[in-house]
Every structure is written in structure tokens, then in C-alpha cells.
Amino acid sequence: MIEKDVVIIGGGPAGLTAALYSSRGLLSTVLIEKAIIGGQIALSEWIENYPGFPNGISTAELTNNMKKQVESFNTQIMMDEVTDMETLDRGFLVKTWGEEIKTKGIIFTPGASPRKLGIPGEDIFTGRGVSYCATCDGPFFKDMPVLVVGGGDTALEEAIYLTKHANKVYIMHRRDKLRANKIIQERARKQDKIEFIFNALPQEIVGDQKVSKMIYKDKITEEIKELEINGIFIFVGITPNTDFIKNSKLEIAIDERGYISVDKNLKTNIEGIYAAGDVIKKSLYQVSTAVGDGASAAFNLQKYIEESYDE
Amino acid sequence: MSEIILTDENFQEEIGNHKGVAIIDFWAVWCVPCRMVSPIIEQISEEYAGQIKVGKLNVDENRNIAAQFGIMSIPTIMIFQDGQMVDQIIGAVPKSVIIAKVKNYL
Numbered sequence: 001m002i003e004k005d006v007v008i009i010g011g012g013p014a015g016l017t018a019a020l021y022s023s024r025g026l027l028s029t030v031l032i033e034k035a036i037i038g039g040q041i042a043l044s045e046w047i048e049n050y051p052g053f054p055n056g057i058s059t060a061e062l063t064n065n066m067k068k069q070v071e072s073f074n075t076q077i078m079m080d081e082v083t084d085m086e087t088l089d090r091g092f093l094v095k096t097w098g099e100e101i102k103t104k105g106i107i108f109t110p111g112a113s114p115r116k117l118g119i120p121g122e123d124i125f126t127g128r129g130v131s132y133c134a135t136c137d138g139p140f141f142k143d144m145p146v147l148v149v150g151g152g153d154t155a156l157e158e159a160i161y162l163t164k165h166a167n168k169v170y171i172m173h174r175r176d177k178l179r180a181n182k183i184i185q186e187r188a189r190k191q192d193k194i195e196f197i198f199n200a201l202p203q204e205i206v207g208d209q210k211v212s213k214m215i216y217k218d219k220i221t222e223e224i225k226e227l228e229i230n231g232i233f234i235f236v237g238i239t240p241n242t243d244f245i246k247n248s249k250l251e252i253a254i255d256e257r258g259y260i261s262v263d264k265n266l267k268t269n270i271e272g273i274y275a276a277g278d279v280i281k282k283s284l285y286q287v288s289t290a291v292g293d294g295a296s297a298a299f300n301l302q303k304y305i306e307e308s309y310d311e
Numbered sequence: 312m313s314e315i316i317l318t319d320e321n322f323q324e325e326i327g328n329h330k331g332v333a334i335i336d337f338w339a340v341w342c343v344p345c346r347m348v349s350p351i352i353e354q355i356s357e358e359y360a361g362q363i364k365v366g367k368l369n370v371d372e373n374r375n376i377a378a379q380f381g382i383m384s385i386p387t388i389m390i391f392q393d394g395q396m397v398d399q400i401i402g403a404v405p406k407s408v409i410i411a412k413v414k415n416y417l
Contacts, residue, residue, distance in 0.1 A: 034405040036347040042403075043344070060343050079351070081405040097407050127384040127401035136342045139371075140383045209381060231383070 004028045005305060006298070007094045007103040009082055010241075012039025013287045014277025015109030016066040017294030022107075023073035025302045030103075031070065032096060034081040038063030039111045040238070040278070041287060044154075045135040045161060050287050062287075086249040092272065104309060105272045105301045108245065108252075108260055109294060112238035112278040112285075117149060121205030122234075129211025130232045134158035138165045141231040147172055147214055149202055150235035156180040156188045158235055163193040170227060172197045172216065197227070205232060240279045255281065266297040272308070274301050313356045317368040319375040326366060326391055332416045333364035333391040334409070337382050339371045344403040345386045351406045352388070355413075363413060392416045 006022045008015045011033030023029040036042050041059040048056035071077065080096040085106070087093075094101045114132040116122055122130055131137040134148075138161060146166040148159040151173035157180075162169045171188070176198045178185055188194050199219040206213045214227045240258040253261040253269040260268055260275040267274050276293035278285050315325055317335060326333050336352045338345035349367070356365035370377040370385060380389065380396065390398040390413055398412055 034407075035403045036344055038343070038347070042347065045343070060346070079406070081407050127387060127399075128381065129383055131384050133344065133384075133402075136344055136386075137384045139339070139341065210383065 001100045001102060002030075003102045004030045004076075005104050006030075006107065006301060007032065007092075007101055007105070008107045008109060009094070010039065010109035010111050010277070010279075011037040011067075011077065012109060012111045012277060012290065013041065013066065014111070014279075014290035014294035014297075015039075015107070016063075016070055017291045018107045018109055018276060018298040019070040019075040020066075020073060021295050021298035022302065023070060023075040025298070027302060027305065029074075030076045030078055030101060032078045032080055032082060032094070034079075037067055037077070040113075043114075043133040043135065044157070047287060082244055082248075084248050085245075087270070092250070104305045105274070107294075107297050107301060108268070108273070108275040108279055109277045109290075109297075110241040110244070110279050112240045114234065115237045115239045117202055117234055117236060119202050119204055121207070121211075125205050125207060125211045125232075128209065129207060129230060130205060130234065132234055134161050134233050137231070137233075138162050141166050143167045144230040145170070145228070146231035146233060147227060147229045148233045148235065149173075149214075150237075151175065151178040151180060152235065152237070153180045153184055155235035156184045158233060159194055160184075160188055160191060162233065163191050166231070167193065169194050170197055170229065171195070172200045172202065172214070172227075174201055174219070175199065200225075238278060238285065242279060257281075265300045266293060267300065267304075272301070272304055274298075313360050313365065314353060315364070315366040317366040317373070317376070319373045322368070322373075322376045326364075327394045329364055329391070330393055331364065332362070332413065333366060334413060335366045335368055335389045335391065337368050337370050337377060337380075337385050337387045337389070339369060339385055341371075342385050348386045348388070348403050351409065354406065355409065359413075362417060390416060 005027035006029045008031040019031045084095045091104045145168035147170045149172050159169050201217045204215040242258050259281040274297040276297040277290040388400045
């Protein structure tokens with residue numbers, strides 16, 4: 001058993017920033033990450049809308065810098081997974097596979113995972129042509145046709161990235177208008193290899209050992225069509241990683257879509273517990289907003305700790 | 312570091328002919344999540360030295376083996392028992408998930 005002032009759960013940009021503010025505020029801080037420091041940005045190669053880097057920056061470098069910065073202020077980074085959490089008379093207990101931590105406050109920054117399409121074939125062909133990470137798997141589709149599903153920023157950015165490897169990149173979107181911002185739309189439209197398929201509803205992914213086709217429905221004509229491709233990259237939004245909270249002894253308010261409910265100070269329904277980043281409901285999910293939330297959550301938690309532990 | 316660097320050339324000898332449990336981390340330099348999984352694999356190779364044989368295979372440099380196992384997504388971790396592939400994990404996952412799967416074969 002160890003004792004800390006603050007436990008931060010999740011090592012993406014929100015968690016790393018919360019850890020920076022918390023440890024720099026001289027609170028003893030541990031950040032628990034179960035798989036990847038950097039979180040979802042590790043799924044992209046490059047970021048160009050994070051301020052301070054006029055030429056953009058690789059996500060690996062940005063993550064590495066953030067990690068170094070928090071470590072320089074003595075945040076302990078623990079690569080482990082939270083198994084349970086509970087409220088104590090004073091503070092909380094966070095259990096992982098390898099440790100038990102008594103703490104005054106918790107900041108949830110577990111982020112989100114790519115949402116699935118939820119159609120037949122998606123699960124069986126994951127790793128057999130279906131992917132949620134273009135930078136990880138794009139090179140496997142050299143000179144082959146691939147399909148990107150989605151119409152937001154991520155879908156278009158990743159489609160542009162995939163033109164480096166694939167010989168054809170289809171973008172399938174269920175509506176006739178894209179959600180992605182105009183500058184990215186323009187860039188995508190300029191790519192000869194990219195072709196849009198609008199008003200298309202994915203129905204089933206088929207193949208033998210590997211993906212060979214996407215079956216989809218034309219929303220206008222109601223016709224069922226087939227598209228022959230070798231790879232399918234799915235970018236249809238995110239789903240918050242809150243199952244481990246629902247399965248714990250803590251009674252944190254979580255909405256019907258899985259997001260943690262917070263007030264304007266990023267406080268959850270429990271005093272001393274805050275949340276930040278992609279796990280809360282907000283209008284824009286970006287590294288820049290995650291970083292902002294992370295800082296605010298840490299600042300507000302510090303105020304709470306100083307007021308309630310003032311002996 | 313007790314991991315073995317696997318190649319198209321030594322794969323059969325190191326894994327195909329190995330009696331017991333082995334895990335292989337299929338990776339590439341351009342795969343960011345792979346870099347995050349590597350330290351976990353290294354820890355497992357140390358903690359389970361003598362029980363689990365641990366290897367890493369660069370899919371760019373060893374395309375034959377990568378193709379033979381139909382690798383189309385990395386990181387992929389494959390579990391081998393007596394030279395046969397028995398299970399796999401696709402994507403970056405916590406160490407506990409890897410350990411739990413491998414323990415089924417120990």
C-alpha cells in the first residue's frame with residue numbers, strides 16, 4: 001500500500017497535463033496507465049492543430065515530451081490497470097493488479113476508444129483487413145484499394161495518410177455532407193486516389209481469410225451494393241472508456257452514452273473526484289481541449305485538497 | 312534483455328522447433344502503439360524467464376514470416392505452444408491481458 005495526494009487514471013494528454021499541474025503544485029501524484037502513454041493520439045502520426053508547433057509535431061514526440069515533463073516534476077508513472085476503487089472515511093482507495101493506493105483525490109482521464117460500426121464481419125476481420133489505426137496498419141495495404149468509413153476530421157485525415165500506401169482510398173459516409181472541417185475536406189478532395197461514396201450505410205464485411213468486400217446500402221435508392229477492397233479503416237467516432245468505473249465500488253454518475261457527468265469545475269458527483277478529456281461530454285474532442293481540461297481538473301482538485309485537508 | 316530477435320531465417324529454429332510456450336511481438340518502427348507494447352514484452356521476458364520464450368519480429372524486415380501468419384495489423388502478439396500458433400492478441404493491451412492469455416498455456 002502506498003499513499004498519494006492525487007491518483008490520475010489514464011495517460012493521454014488530459015492525464016499527463018493533470019499530472020503536470022498536480023505534481024508541479026507539489027502534490028504527490030501517481031499516474032496509472034494500462035496500455036499506451038499518449039492514448040488515442042498514438043493512433044495518428046502527426047498533429048498540426050496543437051499550438052506552439054508551426055510545422056506540426058509527430059504524436060510520438062509530443063507524447064514523449066509530455067511524459068518527460070511530468071516525470072521532471074516527480075509524477076510517478078505506473079504501467080498497470082485499475083481493478084477496483086472505493087470511498088474511505090477520508091479519501092479513496094484505488095486498487096491495481098500490483099498495488100493499492102490511498103489517495104485524497106482522483107482525476108479520471110481514461111479517454112475513449114474508437115467506436116465500432118457494429119455490423120457483421122467487423123469483429124472476425126479485425127486484424128484481417130479491418131483496422132482502427134491507419135498509421136499502424138496502412139503499410140500492409142501497399143498498392144491495394146482500401147475503404148475508410150466516416151466523415152469527420154479523423155476519417156479524412158487518415159484517408160489522406162492512407163493515399164501514401166494504398167492505390168485507391170474510398171471514403172464512405174452515411175450522409176451527403178461531411179462533418180470534417182473545410183481545410184481537411186479541401187485537401188482530401190484534391191487527392192486523385194480518394195473517391196467519396198455518400199449516403200451509404202455499411203451492412204456487412206465479407207471475405208475469406210481476409211477482407212474482400214464491404215456490402216452497403218444506398219440510402220437514396222435503397223439498393224444493396226458491394227465494394228471490393230482489401231482493407232477497411234473505421235473512424236466513426238469514439239466511445240468513452242468508463243466500464244472499469246461502472247464495475248467499481250465508486251458510484252460515479254455516468255450518462256447513458258458512457259460519459260462521466262461533470263460540473264463546470266470538472267468535478268464529478270463525488271467530492272474529490274474530477275474528470276477530464278475525452279471521457280466527459282463536450283463539443284470538441286482534441287488534444288488542445290484535453291490539455292485544458294486536464295489543467296483545470298488538477299487545479300480544482302488541488303484547491304479542494306488544500307481546503308479539506310487543512311489541519 | 313532476454314528477448315530473441317526473430318527473422319525469416321531463424322524463426323523455424325527458435326519458435327517452430329521450440330518445445331513449450333513462446334510469445335512473439337510483431338512490430339514495425341512506424342507503429343507508435345508498438346513502441347508502447349515493447350517495454351511490456353520486455354518485462355514479461357524477464358519475469359517469466361525460463362517459462363515463456365519471448366521473441367520480437369520486425370514485420371518490415373521479415374516479410375515472409377509476417378505473411379505466413381497473415382499479419383495485417385500491428386502490434387500483434389501471437390502465442391505459440393510446441394511450435395504451433397495457438398492464440399493471438401491484436402492491438403495494444405494491458406500486460407495483465409497478455410499474461411492472462413499466456414497462462415492458459417503454461
